Amino acid sequence: xxxxxxxxxxxxxxxxxxxxxxxxxxxxxxxxxxxxxxxxxxxxxxxxxxxxxxxxxxxxxxxxxxxxxxxxxxxxxxxxxxxxxxxxxxxxxxxxxxxxxxxxxxxxxxxxxxxxxxxxxxxxxxxxxxxxxxxxxxxxxxxxxxxxxxxxxxxxxxxxxxxxxxxxxxxxxxxxxxxxxxxxxxxxxxxxxxxxxxxxxxxxxxxxxxxxxxxxxxxxxxxxxxxxxxxxxxxxxxxxxxxxxxxxxxxxxxxxxxxxxxxxxxxxxxxxxxxxxxxxxxxxxxxxxxxxxxxxxxxxxxxxxxxx
Amino acid sequence: xxxxxxxxxxxxxxxxxxxxxxxxxxxxxxxxxxxxxxxxxxxxxxxxxxxxxxxxxxxxxxxxxxxxxxxxxxxxxxxxxxxxxxxxxxxxxxxxxxxxxxxxxxxxxxxxxxxxxxxxxxxxxxxxxxxxxxxxxxxxxxxxxxxxxxxxxxxxxxxxxxxxxxxxxxxxxxxxxxxxxxxxxxxxxxxxxxxxxxxxxxxxxxxxxxxxxxxxxxxxxxxxxxxxxxxxxxxxxxxxxxxxxxxxxxxxxxxxxxxxxxxxxxxxxxxxxxxxxxxxxxxxxxxxxxxxxxxxxxxxxxxxxxxx
Numbered sequence: 001x002x003x004x005x006x007x008x009x010x011x012x013x014x015x016x017x018x019x020x021x022x023x024x025x026x027x028x029x030x031x032x033x034x035x036x037x038x039x040x041x042x043x044x045x046x047x048x049x050x051x052x053x054x055x056x057x058x059x060x061x062x063x064x065x066x067x068x069x070x071x072x073x074x075x076x077x078x079x080x081x082x083x084x085x086x087x088x089x090x091x092x093x094x095x096x097x098x099x100x101x102x103x104x105x106x107x108x109x110x111x112x113x114x115x116x117x118x119x120x121x122x123x124x125x126x127x128x129x130x131x132x133x134x135x136x137x138x139x140x141x142x143x144x145x146x147x148x149x150x151x152x153x154x155x156x157x158x159x160x161x162x163x164x165x166x167x168x169x170x171x172x173x174x175x176x177x178x179x180x181x182x183x184x185x186x187x188x189x190x191x192x193x194x195x196x197x198x199x200x201x202x203x204x205x206x207x208x209x210x211x212x213x214x215x216x217x218x219x220x221x222x223x224x225x226x227x228x229x230x231x232x233x234x235x236x237x238x239x240x241x242x243x244x245x246x247x248x249x250x251x252x253x254x255x256x257x258x259x260x261x262x263x264x265x266x267x268x269x270x271x272x273x274x275x276x277x278x279x280x281x282x283x284x285x286x287x288x289x290x291x292x293x294x295x296x297x298x299x300x301x302x303x304x305x306x307x308x
Numbered sequence: 309x310x311x312x313x314x315x316x317x318x319x320x321x322x323x324x325x326x327x328x329x330x331x332x333x334x335x336x337x338x339x340x341x342x343x344x345x346x347x348x349x350x351x352x353x354x355x356x357x358x359x360x361x362x363x364x365x366x367x368x369x370x371x372x373x374x375x376x377x378x379x380x381x382x383x384x385x386x387x388x389x390x391x392x393x394x395x396x397x398x399x400x401x402x403x404x405x406x407x408x409x410x411x412x413x414x415x416x417x418x419x420x421x422x423x424x425x426x427x428x429x430x431x432x433x434x435x436x437x438x439x440x441x442x443x444x445x446x447x448x449x450x451x452x453x454x455x456x457x458x459x460x461x462x463x464x465x466x467x468x469x470x471x472x473x474x475x476x477x478x479x480x481x482x483x484x485x486x487x488x489x490x491x492x493x494x495x496x497x498x499x500x501x502x503x504x505x506x507x508x509x510x511x512x513x514x515x516x517x518x519x520x521x522x523x524x525x526x527x528x529x530x531x532x533x534x535x536x537x538x539x540x541x542x543x544x545x546x547x548x549x550x551x552x553x554x555x556x557x558x559x560x561x562x563x564x565x566x567x568x569x570x571x572x573x574x575x576x577x578x579x580x581x582x583x584x585x586x587x588x589x590x591x592x593x594x595x596x597x598x599x600x601x602x603x604x605x606x607x608x609x610x611x612x613x614x615x616x
Binding site: 041042043068071072074075076077078079081082083084091092093094095096097099100102103106117118121122 | 349350351376379380382383384385386387389390391392399400401402403404405407408410411414425426429430
């Protein structure tokens with residue numbers, strides 16, 4: 001069974017860890033969000049791609065949900081002494097990934113190629129594709145003006161009120177090689193439990209992706225990142241609200257409505273089933289709070305079972 | 309007493325550590341070699357400037373003679389996993405300096421400004437100037453072709469036979485702001501015990517520097533890095549030979565002859581005094597093997613005493 005997953009960072013990483021315990025990783029393509037990529041210290045950082053790579057190769061710091069386990073922060077401390085920016089915390093081992101990526105991109109490699117090379121180096125067995133080799137950047141409008149995603153999310157701790165969202169560069173971006181094919185030729189397309197606005201939204205904004213989701217013969221299934229009227233983690237709630245979506249499983253279904261077949265919602269959201277169905281997706285109950293690896297595997301198994 | 313020193317890396321760092329114990333660091337200008345600067349991992353590394361900065365701020369790993377004491381090498385290990393180049397060993401704290409420098413240079417700052425900013429951040433009290441803000445690069449001709457300095461020195465361990473030396477870019481380079489003035493207005497100009505070919509030679513190759521050394525009213529004094537017919541450290545011997553200079557104190561005097569007043573030679577080279585004098589410099593005996601800080605201070609005191 002060929003599985004293609006649309007993925008953000010932390011939430012996606014947990015689900016994907018379960019998924020690769022249930023299917024052959026060789027049959028899995030992950031399309032990763034790159035709209036929260038940022039230039040930090042002059043280096044190209046791809047937080048979502050790295051979180052997926054680190055998670056699926058056993059390198060992720062699972063406590064923090066980002067970066068490399070047991071990393072040191074000696075370069076960061078030294079940058080602080082020099083008066084450089086330290087709001088984005090890059091660990092020393094993590095830094096190597098960004099140095100490697102930046103150098104390869106400057107040498108003319110595509111983000112697709114660099115992502116594959118990093119995956120090979122770290123032992124990644126799924127195929128991880130960036131959504132696009134072109135720059136697409138999520139920007140958030142606040143009462144004080146526009147913010148880049150990482151400025152909003154990390155530097156400002158997701159505190160500013162968001163009144164608008166844009167995916168800058170999306171109109172001119174091309175899907176990365178393999179992205180549309182992976183959606184069209186999959187048996188199952190899974191939208192991971194990621195932020196619909198800042199993780200999945202940018203992938204959908206890449207020209208051709210929505211059309212491919214419409215056209216594919218695959219079962220298209222999403223896992224709601226909203227449980228009990230609140231996001232499992234991160235700022236999805238405020239951002240969905242800013243985009244006029246209710247912060248509910250039905251709100252998630254609405255974000256994906258035109259092409260979504262199934263929405264896995266948490267058992268405690270059983271009263272949402274009707275609202276989800278009204279938006280046009282078939283609700284499926286599951287345990288979506290992934291507090292340990294057993295839950296990750298159980299959710300993946302449930303997803304594959306209902307998709308089959 | 310205003311002192312201007314021409315400096316390479318390790319040997320210069322030891323002498324300068326002694327010097328700043330004897331004079332007010334505010335009265336010292338160090339003109340640093342930048343011809344062994346290199347791009348490593350896409351970052352601008354200035355080994356000699358950093359060695360001087362680290363040495364005079366107590367950060368230098370004195371055992372290795374380069375890098376930061378008690379640094380970790382976690383980024384390097386992670387770059388190795390990705391298959392990146394690891395022949396140039398950058399520590400994690402050291403890396404911060406190069407990241408900071410590269411970013412500032414890309415933002416349009418000059419190497420002079422960046423060097424000053426790094427010095428301020430680390431607490432450097434002397435004025436450290438790069439010899440030029442323009443790229444000058446020492447290249448070494450070997451029987452197998454030309455090598456960049458760091459490829460020759462670090463990657464190849466200074467093993468290839470050298471048959472020629474060039475300072476690429478020197479003709480078009482301008483001395484960095486303050487360099488010529490620091491030579492012209494000093495009371496003493498000290499050529500540190502550095503490699504005459506790859507540390508001091510590039511500084512002399514910058515248009516205007518030799519003329520300033522000719523014109524200055526300062527006493528111009530050098531400390532021989534050659535003791536007992538061999539360099540105290542590094543590949544100075546092979547390189548002097550490649551440039552047709554005898555590997556002796558007199559050979560050092562010859563490299564600096566037209567403008568050198570005094571050459572401090574080691575006591576064990578007493579039989580060199582005549583040969584040095586024949587080249588046109590007045591030899592001065594001293595203890596030039598700097599095995600501890602007391603020796604560093606003693607040599608600096610001796611230098612200042614004879615120069616006065």
